[in-house]
Structures are given as structure tokens and as C-alpha cells.
Amino acid sequence: MSAEPDGQNREPDLGPEGLVAVRRSWSRRRTLEVFGPLIALALLVLVTTAFNPTFLLPENILNVVENQSFVGLIALGMTFVIISGGIDLSVGSLMAFAGGLGIWLMNTAIRAPEITAAAAQAQQAGMEVPYGAVRIALAGLFGWTGLGGSEVWGVLIAVSAVLLAGLAAGLLNGILIAKGRIAPFIATLGGLAAYRSLALALADGGEFRSASAELFKKLGAGGLDIPYLTNRYGNAVVLRWPVLALIAAAVAAHIVLNRTRYGRYVYAIGCNERAARYSAIAVDRIKIITYTLIGGLTGVAALLNSSRMNAVSSGQTGAMLELDAIAAVVIGGTRMTGGSGQVWGTVVGLLILGVIGNMLNLLQVSPYLQGLVKGVIIVAAVLVQRGSRTEQ
Amino acid sequence: MKRLAICVALIGLFLICAGCKKPSHEPPAAREPARKLTIGVSVPAADHGWTAGVGWWARRAMEMYPDVNWAYATAIGPEKQIADIKDMMSQQKLDGLVILATESAPLTPIAEEAHNNKIYIVSVDRGFLKPVADLFIEGDNEAFGRKSAEFIAGKLGGKGNIVALEGIPSTVNTDRVEAALEVFRRYPDIKILGRQPGMWNREKAHEVMRNFLTQFDNIDAVWASDDDMALGVEQALEEVGANPDIWILGGAGMKEVVKKVLDGDPRYPATTTYPPSMIAVGVHMCVSNLRDGKAKQLGQFMPRHIKLDVELITPENARDHYFPESVY
Numbered sequence: 169m170s171a172e173p174d175g176q177n178r179e180p181d182l183g184p185e186g187l188v189a190v191r192r193s194w195s196r197r198r199t200l201e202v203f204g205p206l207i208a209l210a211l212l213v214l215v216t217t218a219f220n221p222t223f224l225l226p227e228n229i230l231n232v233v234e235n236q237s238f239v240g241l242i243a244l245g246m247t248f249v250i251i252s253g254g255i256d257l258s259v260g261s262l263m264a265f266a267g268g269l270g271i272w273l274m275n276t277a278i279r280a281p282e283i284t285a286a287a288a289q290a291q292q293a294g295m296e297v298p299y300g301a302v303r304i305a306l307a308g309l310f311g312w313t314g315l316g317g318s319e320v321w322g323v324l325i326a327v328s329a330v331l332l333a334g335l336a337a338g339l340l341n342g343i344l345i346a347k348g349r350i351a352p353f354i355a356t357l358g359g360l361a362a363y364r365s366l367a368l369a370l371a372d373g374g375e376f377r378s379a380s381a382e383l384f385k386k387l388g389a390g391g392l393d394i395p396y397l398t399n400r401y402g403n404a405v406v407l408r409w410p411v412l413a414l415i416a417a418a419v420a421a422h423i424v425l426n427r428t429r430y431g432r433y434v435y436a437i438g439c440n441e442r443a444a445r446y447s448a449i450a451v452d453r454i455k456i457i458t459y460t461l462i463g464g465l466t467g468v469a470a471l472l473n474s475s476r477m478n479a480v481s482s483g484q485t486g487a488m489l490e491l492d493a494i495a496a497v498v499i500g501g502t503r504m505t506g507g508s509g510q511v512w513g514t515v516v517g518l519l520i521l522g523v524i525g526n527m528l529n530l531l532q533v534s535p536y537l538q539g540l541v542k543g544v545i546i547v548a549a550v551l552v553q554r555g556s557r558t559e560q
Numbered sequence: 561m562k563r564l565a566i567c568v569a570l571i572g573l574f575l576i577c578a579g580c581k582k583p584s585h586e587p588p589a590a591r592e593p594a595r596k597l598t599i600g601v602s603v604p605a606a607d608h609g610w611t612a613g614v615g616w617w618a619r620r621a622m623e624m625y626p627d628v629n630w631a632y633a634t635a636i637g638p639e640k641q642i643a644d645i646k647d648m649m650s651q652q653k654l655d656g657l658v659i660l661a662t663e664s665a666p667l668t669p670i671a672e673e674a675h676n677n678k679i680y681i682v683s684v685d686r687g688f689l690k691p692v693a694d695l696f697i698e699g700d701n702e703a704f705g706r707k708s709a710e711f712i713a714g715k716l717g718g719k720g721n722i723v724a725l726e727g728i729p730s731t732v733n734t735d736r737v738e739a740a741l742e743v744f745r746r747y748p749d750i751k752i753l754g755r756q757p758g759m760w761n762r763e764k765a766h767e768v769m770r771n772f773l774t775q776f777d778n779i780d781a782v783w784a785s786d787d788d789m790a791l792g793v794e795q796a797l798e799e800v801g802a803n804p805d806i807w808i809l810g811g812a813g814m815k816e817v818v819k820k821v822l823d824g825d826p827r828y829p830a831t832t833t834y835p836p837s838m839i840a841v842g843v844h845m846c847v848s849n850l851r852d853g854k855a856k857q858l859g860q861f862m863p864r865h866i867k868l869d870v871e872l873i874t875p876e877n878a879r880d881h882y883f884p885e886s887v888y
Contacts, residue, residue, distance in 0.1 A: 220651070227650040235643040373729020373757070377665045377689065389669055400653040401677035477638060479665030483729055484637035529647040535605065535615075535634040 205500050205516040208549040212520060216527040223530055227399045230411065236496075236522040237410035238263075240515070241469040243493040244421045245462025247514045250497050251425075252458050253438040253506030254352035258341060258359025259466045259493060263486035265363040266333040266467050267474030271376040271384075274326035276306050278379040280316025283307035323384050330474070331467040337363065338463015342456030360490070364483075371482035378478045388476025410472045417465065422511040434458060438506030496521055499549050520549055597850055598629040599656040600648040602641055603839060605634040608728075608760040609788040610812050613836030613888025614660055621840035625847050638666035645670050649677060656680040656846045660839055664731060665689055680855055684842040686732065694855070696865045697842050699834045701732055703870040705739030708809055708832055711872055712750075712783055715807075715829060719749040720780035723772045725758035725765050725789045733757075736785060753779065758789045765792030773800050781807050787814035787831055794827055812836075813873060813881050814888050822878035833871045833881060836888055841868075 216223045223229075242259045249256050276283065287304045290297045297304070310316035315325065337359065344355040370376075378384050391408035399405050425431040433454045436444040445451050474480045500517030502509025524545050528538045601622065606612035615634060622630045631648045635641035641662050648654060657679050661667040668688040674681055675692035683693035712722060724740075727733040737755075744750055753776045758765035765784065772779065773796060784790035790810030797806060807827055810817050812834040820828040849855045849862070873881050 222651050225650060228647075231643075231646050231650050235646065238639070368729065371729075374731060374734065375663055375665045385669060399650065399677070401649075401679075403677060473639070476669065477642070477666035478669055479663075481638055481663045481666055484663060485639065485666070487637055489639075525643060526647055526651075529631070529633055529644060530651050532631065535632070 202501070204552050205513055205520065205549065208499075208552050209516050209520050209523065212523045212527065212545070216523060216530060220530050223526070226394075226397055227405050228526065230405065230407065232519065232522040232526050233411050233414065234408055235525065236518045237408075237414040238469045238473045239489055239492045239496065239521075240414045240518045241417055241465045241472075242462065242489065243496040243514050243518055244417055244511065245465035246493045246497045247421070247500070247502055247509055247511055248425065248434055248458050249352075249462050250494070250502050250504065251438045251506055251509045252434045252455060253441065254345065254455070254458070255494070256341065256356045256459065256462050257353065257490045258337065258356040258363060259462065260486035260489035260491075261360050261363035261367070262334065262337050262463070262466050263470040263473060263489060264480060264482060264484075265367040265370075266330045266337070267470035267480040267485065268367045268370055268376040268482055269333050270326035270330035270471065271378050271474055271480055272370055273306070273329045274322040274384065275376075275379040276303055277310045277315055277325050278317065278319055278322035280307040280310040284311055284316075319380050319383050323380055326384060327387075327471060330471040331464065334467020334470060335460055335464045338460040338466070339456065341463065342459030345459060346452035346455040364487075367480070367482040367485075371480075373482060375482065376474070376480040378474075381478075384475055385478045386475070388472040388474070389478075410476065413468060413472060417468070418511060418515050425511055430454065430457065435507060438508070440507075492521060495546060499546060520545075596627065596629050597655050597847065598631070598652050599658065599843075599846055599850070600631040600633075600645065600654050601658045601839075601843060602633050602635065602644050602648070603660040604641070604662045605636045607636065608786075609762075609814055609888050610760065610786070610834070610836050613814075613886065614839045616887040617837040617840040618658075618843060621843035624844075628847060635662055638663045641667060642670045645674065649674060649679070654679050656682065656850050658682045658684065658839070658842045658846050659693075660684045660842075661686040661688070668692070680846065680850055682842045682846045684839050694859070694864065695842070695845055695849070695862070697838055697845070697868065698866075699838060699868045700870050701735035702739040704811060704832060704834055705736035705741075706743055707870055707872055708736075708783060708785065708811060709740035709743035711830055712781055712809055713743060713747045716750060716780060718747045721751045721753050721776070721778050722781045722783055723753050723769075723776065723779055724755045724783040725768055725785055725793065726755060727757065727760040727786060727789075729757060740783070740785075758784070758786070758792065760786045760788055762788045762792040762795075765789035766796050767792075769793045769796035770800070773797070773802060779806055781809065784808050784810045786811050787817040788812075790817055790828070790831070797827070812888075815883055815886055818873055818878050818882045819884075821873055821875055822882060824875050829874070831873045833873060835868070837886075838868055841866075 213223070242263070246256060246259070283299055283304060284307050287297050287299055307316065315321040341356055341359060344350050345352050348355070388410055389408065391406040391411070393404040394407055397405040425434065433444065433449050436447070436449060437451055437454055441451060473485065496517035497509070497514050498504060498517070499520055500510070500513030500515070502513060524542050528541060533541055601618050603614050603618055604611045606615050619632070622632065629652065631652060631654070633644035633648065635644050645657070645659070648657070654674070657674050659667065659671065659681065661683065664686045668690055671681060671683070671688045671692045672690055681693045682695045682697070684697050685699060687693065687696050687698060726737055744752060754772055756768045756772070758768050765788070769782070769792060782793050784793045787810035790808045793808050804826065807829050809830060810828070811832040813831060817828060817831050821831055849858055871877075
């Protein structure tokens with residue numbers, strides 16, 4: 169499957185002998201490249217199950233997927249970015265900032281009457297006003313438009329703000345990279361520092377705590393009860409929304425990457441940007457769309473994650489998440505240099521990372537050695553699938 | 561194909577291993593008369609000295625009860641901690657859970673889920689936003705800030721210039737700093753020249769203190785608010801050859817610093833306690849409250865919230881707070 173696009177782009181410059189060589193070794197090499205991640209995943213599952221069969225409990229499997237669903241949504245976007253020859257390091261910080269901004273706006277809306285009243289009272293008494301000017305102005309605005317004080321409106325504001333913040337940040341990255349000609353690594357490294365700092369500043373270093381005790385939490389923590397299945401504690405096993413969101417997004421991403429013109433262009437740019445440009449592909453626009461896409465997916469992840477915890481930690485949420493997303497993409501067989509890769513590979517990469525984390529807890533590996541085990545397995549997984557790539 | 565064959569062979573090998581292992585292990589477990597208690601312990605990863613101490617004391621307390629099935633995990637942030645706790649809950653049937661939360665609010669929903677699964681929850685140091693913990697043990701952070709500030713004000717005679725280092729932005733840090741500022745407000749002649757986060761980390765504190773020393777030449781004392789940071793501050797003072805009269809008040813009772821207080825080092829007139837061993841108190845309480853199945857009855861008279869006092873460590877009482885074999 170992953171052979172199609174880059175195969176098409178590479179065959180012409182190989183010459184007749186090269187072509188024959190490629191044809192002859194195709195099946196063996198491609199088998200490994202395509203099924204490598206799956207083999208690694210199967211091995212991990214078998215080893216873990218062998219040591220502890222509880223791994224296969226449906227609730228535990230769902231756990232693995234659920235724990236990976238937030239980084240997973242971002243990794244799907246990262247697949248597009250890396251195939252197009254770029255990278256996005258800003259996603260982890262953006263997840264904290266977008267989620268935090270949403271909760272901050274939601275709290276301002278829900279508490280608008282209190283904030284306005286407290287500010288007026290403090291002003292009358294000549295005391296220091298307990299809120300910032302922006303917050304008081306926003307509370308006034310929400311109060312004036314009639315949205316203030318309502319939990320439902322507050323949650324709706326949060327949902328739209330988080331998604332918009334994600335899209336806007338992605339768009340900004342895309343414009344900086346495509347129009348500003350800044351290397352993706354540098355442009356998004358700036359975002360990594362800036363969004364974290366914005367989140368810390370907005371929360372004054374602490375946590376964003378949601379003022380909606382139950383409603384907002386439903387998005388990330390709610391889900392469908394699976395009939396006839398109960399967990400160890402006699403409660404229903406829940407298929408949570410983040411899991412469903414990941415599955416839906418993965419299917420959509422697969423279709424977009426393989427069945428649309430946009431998807432083809434992403435491969436083309438990653439293979440050879442200059443050639444793509446000469447072929448009259450609107451390279452800048454495709455790049456901007458790609459970074460906006462990962463921004464939007466980061467927004468969805470931020471929304472579900474902040475909702476699940478009903479809070480965002482300005483310093484910790486999403487920290488180092490960008491590296492997990494990149495790891496999932498690379499383990500899934502996508503080349504860091506771009507031009508080749510598949511969505512389902514990323515999904516398998518995500519599951520590998522998830523199973524590793526779950527396994528280390530299940531087998532009670534010392535927490536101080538978990539990083540070592542994880543590192544070795546990641547490198548080994550990539551080695552298994554790329555064993556013969558040097559032939560190229 | 562060779563590679564695939566090797567993979568298949570390996571899989572086969574693992575299956576054989578699994579097949580061999582199971583029968584020898586399962587029956588004895590099934591025949592055991594009383595069900596073993598299963599307790600999960602989830603604490604932050606050792607990103608600074610104090611959390612390293614937490615890990616050490618947690619494992620030390622767990623080793624005291626080999627008859628309990630322990631599940632232990634450390635997390636760098638709330639996301640990992642939530643995943644850890646979810647794993648623990650689904651991988652074995654937990655009777656109890658001891659949590660030192662990386663952050664309060666994000667951990668509240670998962671603690672609520674555990675509570676709904678009827679797991680006995682002991683929360684240590686950082687509470688949840690909802691009353692889901694059966695027992696909550698914390699250090700008194702306000703007393704930490706207040707007693708530190710009172711000591712500084714007293715030793716300076718109500719007049720002098722200080723700089724302050726803060727911890728990782730969090731509720732723990734906020735409670736301490738607010739309480740200290742409250743005290744300093746009563747002493748108009750004590751000037752706080754600068755306040756910067758040193759992240760409870762030696763390197764960061766060292767860097768911040770170097771900046772302070774280039775900015776100000778009239779510092780009388782440093783409120784390092786943590787012993788890791790105090791050591792970083794000391795290093796910065798030595799490097800620039802600062803006035804030997806400048807003294808440091810750390811906090812939390814790291815053994816190296818307690819030793820310096822004990823030895824009467826003029827840089828370290830005192831420090832405060834904030835023992836990481838509180839996690840061991842939590843582990844012990846969890847086991848003893850669950851063991852005889854009387855957790856419900858105990859709930860009638862056992863306090864649900866225990867606040868550990870913070871004490872000033874001075875050369876006179878340092879002996880009682882010095883644990884040379886601890887990591888912290």
C-alpha cells in the first residue's frame with residue numbers, strides 16, 4: 169500500500185536495471201516494510217499476554233486505546249505533516265494553551281455575573297479589583313449578550329474556543345512555514361515555547377479548573393456503556409468518546425490521504441517539493457492546509473483531554489506529547505524525510521506505544537527502568553521493519 | 561522470509577514459555593485461603609529531591625507489607641498518572657489506592673471513578689476537588705510559609721533585604737508564598753528585592769540566584785523555600801564570593817541540609833520540615849485500615865483529613881530530623 173505513491177514517483181529515475189531489481193525484491197522488502205509494525209505489535213501483545221493474561225481483558229484493551237486517543241488524534245495530523253516533509257513540535261504546548269483558553273473563557277462566561285458584581289463592588293469600595301481588565305471586559309460582554317451565567321453556553325463557548333484556537337495556531341504555523349519560508353522545525357519550536365508560556369501566563373502558573381462540574385466533563389469522560397460487559401468492580405465497561413473520535417478520525421484521515429487529490433499532493437511535496445512546484449501543485453496552499461489540519465486535530469485532542477480531566481495543568485498538560493506523536497508516526501513506518509507513509513501505520517505505532525506503557529505497568533517493571541525498556545522497544549520496532557531498507 | 565521465520569519462531573517460543581509458566585503459578589494462588597489485599601500506589605516521578613524522597617519512602621513502606629499485592633507507578637505529569645491509575649484498576653482488582661497527585665484538579669475525575677469502583681482511596685499531600693478520598697494526609701503548607709517568614713523576620717530583627725525563590729507553579733507553592741507574604745506585610749522594613757521561580761530544582765535555583773547577585777548587592781538573606789534550591793543558592797553565593805553573612809532558609813528537611821544545620825553552618829541557621837515520608841504514613845494507613853475489613857467502622861471515628869505540622873529545624877532539634885540512610 170505504501171509502495172504506490174513513492175513507487176510511482178521513483179520508478180522513472182531508476183533506469184531499466186534498477187526497475188527490474190525493485191520488481192524482483194518487491195515482495196520480500198515490502199512485506200517487511202508494510203507488515204513490520206504489525207509484526208512488532210503482535211509480538212508485544214503475545215509477550216505481554218504470555219506473562220500476564222489479564223492484558224487481554226476488554227477493559228484493559230480499551231484502556232490502551234483510550235490512553236493513546238489524545239496523542240493519537242495529534243499523531244494522525246503528524247502523519248500528514250511528516251509525509252509532506254515537515255514536522256510540528258508545537259502540538260504539546262498548543263494542547264495545554266488551547267484547552268486552558270477554553271476553560272478560562274468558559275469560567276468567565278459561567279461566572280460572568282459574579283465577576284461583574286465583584287469588580288463593581290471592589291471599585292466602589294476603592295479596593296484592588298480581583299480580576300484582570302480583559303476578564304472583566306469579557307464578563308461584561310458575556311453578560312450583555314445574555315450568555316453569561318449559563319453552564320450550557322459556557323460549555324459551547326469552550327468547545328468552539330478550543331477548536332478555533334487549534335485551527336488558528338495551525339494556520340499560523342502553515343503561513344510561517346509556507347509564506348515566511350521558515351524551516352518547520354524552527355517555526356514550530358517557537359510555538360512550543362510560546363504556547364506553553366501563554367498557558368502559564370493565563371493560569372498564573374497553576375491549573376485551569378473548570379467551573380462546570382459535570383456537563384463539560386461528559387465530552388471526554390462520557391461514552392457508551394457496552395452491554396453485557398462489566399469491569400472488575402461490577403460497573404459497565406464504557407466505550408468513551410475519545411476512543412470513538414480516534415477511530416472516526418483515523419478512518420477519515422485514511423480516506424483523505426489515499427482517495428483525494430489533496431492526499432496525493434501531500435505525498436508529492438514530501439517526495440520532491442521542487443518537482444511538485446513545477447507540476448503546478450499549489451505547494452504553499454497544501455502546506456498551509458496540512459498544518460491547519462494538525463492544528464485542528466490538536467484542538468480536538470485538547471478539548472477531549474481538558475474535558476476528561478475537567479482541568480488543564482498549565483505546566484504539565486501535553487508536555488513532551490509532540491515526541492510521542494512523532495514516535496508513533498515513525499514506528500508506523502512513515503519516513504522522517506517525507507514522501508512515504510500510511511495512516512494505519514500510525515495507528516499501529518500508537519497501539520505499540522500504548523501496549524508498551526500498559527505492559528510495563530502490568531509486569532511491574534521498575535519505573536526507573538521503564539524509559540530504557542520503552543526506548544529499546546521503539547528502536548527495535550523500527551529496526552524490524554527497516555531491516556532491508558539499506559538496499560535501496 | 562528469513563526474518564519472518566525468525567519472528568514466527570520467537571512467537572512460538574514465547575507461547576511455549578507462556579504455556580509452561582501458567583500451570584505452575586495458578587493453582588497455588590487459587591488455593592490460598594484468605595484473599596490477598598491488592599493496593600496501588602501512584603506517585604510523581606522523581607523530578608526533584610523531594611519527589612525522589614517520596615518514591616523512596618513509598619517503596620520502603622510497601623516492603624514492610626510483603627503479604628500485600630502492590631502495584632507501583634511513578635508519573636511525570638497528570639496524563640501519565642491517569643493512565644497509570646486506569647491501568648492499575650483494570651489489570652487487577654484493587655482494594656486500595658494511595659495517590660500523591662501530580663496536580664489536584666486533573667486527577668479528580670479518575671479518583672472519582674476509583675471511588676465509584678468502591679476502592680479505598682488515601683490521598684497524600686495534594687487533595688482532590690471532590691470529597692472522594694477516604695483519607696487525606698497533607699503537610700500544612702500555610703504553616704510552612706508562615707513559620708519560614710516569621711523565622712526570617714525574627715532573625716533579621718524586622719529589618720533587611722531578602723530575595724525569595726519559589727517552587728514549581730502549583731497550589732502547594734501558592735499556599736506557601738501567600739502565607740509568607742502575609743507575614744512580611746507586617747514588617748514594612750523587610751524588603752523583598754526579587755521573587756523568581758526556582759522550580760524546586762538545584763540548577764534552576766543556582767541560575768536564578770546568580771542573576772539576583774548581579775542585580776542586587778545588598779541582600780541580607782535568601783528564602784530558598786526548599787533545600788534543593790538552598791544548595792543551588794549556596795553554590796551561587798560561593799562562586800561569586802558573596803558576603804559570608806548572607807544566610808539561607810531552605811525547607812522540607814533534606815538530609816544534607818539538616819546536617820549543615822546540625823553542624824552549625826552559619827549559612828544555614830535553620831530549615832523547616834515537610835517530610836516526604838508522609839507517603840509512607842498513607843501507605844501504612846491504607847494497609848492497616850483495609851486489612852481487617854473494618855474500614856467502614858473505622859470511618860466512624862478516624863479523621864478523614866490529617867494535617868501534618870511543619871516544624872522549624874534548628875541546631876537544637878536537628879538531631880531528631882536527621883535520617884542519614886534516606887535518599888532525601
